[in-house]
Amino acid sequence: MLWTIFVILLILWLLGFVGFHVLGAYIHILLVIALVVLILQLIGGRRSL
Numbered sequence: 172m173l174w175t176i177f178v179i180l181l182i183l184w185l186l187g188f189v190g191f192h193v194l195g196a197y198i199h200i201l202l203v204i205a206l207v208v209l210i211l212q213l214i215g216g217r218r219s220l
Contacts, residue, residue, distance in 0.1 A: 173208050173211065173212045173215075174212060176205075176208050177205050177208045177209050177212065180201050180202075180204055180205035180208065181202075181205045183201055184199075184201045184202045184205060187201070
């Protein structure tokens, strides 16, 4: 599930970065959230909830 969130946030960030420079701060917040999710996934390993 975390990988799905990561991929969705990353795709939204890429789309926003390419298409909508007006929302620059929002796009970078999405990138930071995606990176946090990725790091949590890597630290947590493959434990199931």
